Amino acid sequence: MPAILAIESSCDETAAAVVLNGKVLNNVIASQHIHRQYGGVVPELASRAHQKNIVTVTEHALQEAHIRKSELQAIAFTQGPGLLGSLMVGASFAKGMSLALDIPLIAVNHMEAHVMAHFIPERKPAFPFLCLTVSGGHTEIILVKDFLTMEKAGETLDDAAGEAFDKGAKMLGLPYPGGPLIDRYAAQGNPAAFNFPCSQVPALNFSFSGIKTALLYFLKDKEAEFIKNNLPDICASLQAHLIKMLMNKLTQAAEQFKIKTIAIAGGVSANSGLRAELQRLGKEKNWEIFIPDFQYCTDNAAMIGIAGHYKFQQQQWAPLSVAPAARMPIPFSPH
Numbered sequence: 001m002p003a004i005l006a007i008e009s010s011c012d013e014t015a016a017a018v019v020l021n022g023k024v025l026n027n028v029i030a031s032q033h034i035h036r037q038y039g040g041v042v043p044e045l046a047s048r049a050h051q052k053n054i055v056t057v058t059e060h061a062l063q064e065a066h067i068r069k070s071e072l073q074a075i076a077f078t079q080g081p082g083l084l085g086s087l088m089v090g091a092s093f094a095k096g097m098s099l100a101l102d103i104p105l106i107a108v109n110h111m112e113a114h115v116m117a118h119f120i121p122e123r124k125p126a127f128p129f130l131c132l133t134v135s136g137g138h139t140e141i142i143l144v145k146d147f148l149t150m151e152k153a154g155e156t157l158d159d160a161a162g163e164a165f166d167k168g169a170k171m172l173g174l175p176y177p178g179g180p181l182i183d184r185y186a187a188q189g190n191p192a193a194f195n196f197p198c199s200q201v202p203a204l205n206f207s208f209s210g211i212k213t214a215l216l217y218f219l220k221d222k223e224a225e226f227i228k229n230n231l232p233d234i235c236a237s238l239q240a241h242l243i244k245m246l247m248n249k250l251t252q253a254a255e256q257f258k259i260k261t262i263a264i265a266g267g268v269s270a271n272s273g274l275r276a277e278l279q280r281l282g283k284e285k286n287w288e289i290f291i292p293d294f295q296y297c298t299d300n301a302a303m304i305g306i307a308g309h310y311k312f313q314q315q316q317w318a319p320l321s322v323a324p325a326a327r328m329p330i331p332f333s334p335h
Contacts, residue, residue: 002073002312005058005097006305009090010082010110011137012046013298014053018065019076019305024120025065027295027302030057039176040166047085054093061301072103076308079107079318080328081137087324095320106308107318109328110299112150114265115142116310117296117303125261125290132250134274135266136162136179139206139246141253142330144263147310152330153253154204161242162268164208168215168238172227182235183271189236194218196241204253211241239273246274247281254287263290270297 001021008015012032018025030053032046062069077094080087098105115131118124130153131142139161141154159167162179169178196214199207215238219227227234254262264278275291282289296303 002309003067003071004074004076004106004305004308004312005062005072006301006308007054007058007075007077007090007094008110008299008301008304009050009054009086010078010080011086011299012041012049013300014050014057015299015301016054016058016061017301017305018061018067019302019309020065020067022306022309024302024305025067026061027300028057028061028064029300036176039170041083043083043085046083047089050086050089054089058093069097069101072101074104074106074308074312075101076106076108076304076311078110078113078304079322080325081110082324082326084324084326087326091322091324099320104312104317105320105322106311106316107322108304108307108311109330110304111138111140111328111330113303113307115144115150115263116147116307117265117292118263118290119147119310120296120302120306121293123290125263125288128257128259129261129263129290130250130253130257130259131263131265132246133266134161134246134264134268136160136166136268138266139208140330141204141249143257148314148316150330153257154206154249156206156208157201158207158209159212161206161208161246162266164212164242165239165268165271167212171215171219172231172234179268179271182239183273185232185235186239186273187236189232189234191236191240193230193233194237196238198241198245198248204249204256206245206249208242208245211238211245239271243271243274243277247277251281251285254285260285260287261290262287265292265297267298270294
């Protein structure tokens, strides 16, 4: 029964989890609130916070799981993608523990781990399935053939969907992180109140720069009072159009691959409007839908640990010379 300690430090969440024989025992996360005053994540401050939190978070995870360091059989960590300074903190810590305990080191792709979060609960998707991964830095459609065999079928050509939410919120004068606030206001508004463009790009790819520009020009000549009075409707309209673009490509992918098992992952998968629309579309298309628990949507170590579990079974160890990577794409397969 392998006991694996997982470390996640790709951005501004310092996280640790213990996975025992494929079962997640806990999921400890230390969030960094300092970035709110700057309106976004400051890389240097993020890496410093990881250095401050990583020992405490790891000890908490081990104590909560009632697992001694001597009982660990592997250390899994996020190799990338992410902020390089943040990744270096997690990678160095994981390497140190691996060397000190003389146990294998497992390097995990952060985006693959988001997909693997669907193998934490009892109800798991059958292969093959499609997973729409949506976050502040990535928007991709992943064809998942097996636990460790994934292909990227489509991706954003410019900005990520999560960035469009956050930048839209910033234009509206909402504090960081703005994506959840857009979702909250959208629940009170009319999604058909205002019209924004839905970009049309080739194949299964996305583009979100156009809708951000459209929002910018829409707000340019509006008085502050107008924006305040119409905030729920603006948020609802923006969110509805972003979700429409995501669902259009996901539907196209499902038809192209003839797959009816559909999942979502990543930070934006916590968006209530996206979750509701996917459920509605699933009933219409007769899809089997998989949506992760909220705690596994945002960056967390449990998903790193479950990915590490399947890598452990295949003895996919990483050398101590392994380097963190700011960019680390899932293999792309043109279709």
